[in-house]
Amino acid sequence: MSNVKLPVVHNTRSPWNKGRSVGQKRPLLPKQVWAIRTRLELAGNRRDLALFNLAIDSKLRGCDLLRLKVVDLFVGNCVRDRVTVIASKTQKPVQFEVSENIRQTIRDWVCSSNMKGCVNLFPSRLHDRPFLSTRQYARIVRDWVAGIGLDPRNYGTHSLRRTKAALIYRKTGNLRAVQLLLGHAKVDSTVRYLGVELDDALCIAEQIDI
Numbered sequence: 532m533s534n535v536k537l538p539v540v541h542n543t544r545s546p547w548n549k550g551r552s553v554g555q556k557r558p559l560l561p562k563q564v565w566a567i568r569t570r571l572e573l574a575g576n577r578r579d580l581a582l583f584n585l586a587i588d589s590k591l592r593g594c595d596l597l598r599l600k601v602v603d604l605f606v607g608n609c610v611r612d613r614v615t616v617i618a619s620k621t622q623k624p625v626q627f628e629v630s631e632n633i634r635q636t637i638r639d640w641v642c643s644s645n646m647k648g649c650v651n652l653f654p655s656r657l658h659d660r661p662f663l664s665t666r667q668y669a670r671i672v673r674d675w676v677a678g679i680g681l682d683p684r685n686y687g688t689h690s691l692r693r694t695k696a697a698l699i700y701r702k703t704g705n706l707r708a709v710q711l712l713l714g715h716a717k718v719d720s721t722v723r724y725l726g727v728e729l730d731d732a733l734c735i736a737e738q739i740d741i
Contacts, residue, residue, distance in 0.1 A: 558693040581640035586691040610634035625714035
């Protein structure tokens with residue numbers, strides 16, 4: 532057998548996830564939602580307030596949220612209380628509710644001078660883009676969570692999508708309802724998305740009598 536020793540190869544490339552928080556991003560707690568909302572209201576930032584509120588209420592993926600048009604939410608001068616859109620990932624209709632106080636923030640934004648003549652609900656300030664990009668949206672979300680003292684590494688755009696869904700699940704334990712609201716094809720996807728643990732599943736099972 533040869534005694535030739537091969538040179539040791541050292542990997543000089545840093546791991547892609549070094550310094551990053553990987554895995555599911557945390558949903559916001561109700562008090563954190565109110566903290567961000569209050570900061571945006573005090574700053575008079577109508578666009579971000581409408582974007583944040585609608586992200587929480589709609590439970591849409593960022594790509595679908597940003598593609599919304601004014602006509603999707605308005606009938607005449609009134610904001611719809613229920614909206615149906617086609618999810619880009621599944622190409623299936625997804626319906627969401629728009630609560631009364633959220634409708635007012637959307638109305639305030641659309642009626643502002645910045646929105647005059649705009650077709651898209653959240654237009655980009657860049658001339659080559661009709662609406663905000665997902666990268667711009669991610670930066671905005673990082674600013675929101677950092678502004679209330681949270682670590683941006685633990686939160687992202689999916690945090691907003693998960694926030695209301697997680698709250699509905701905690702209050703009702705109804706995975707099927709959450710599945711429909713999120714537009715998931717399978718309930719297994721909802722379980723993974725919400726991070727439902729075994730204890731949660733057992734608590735739900737204990738409440739069911741046959």
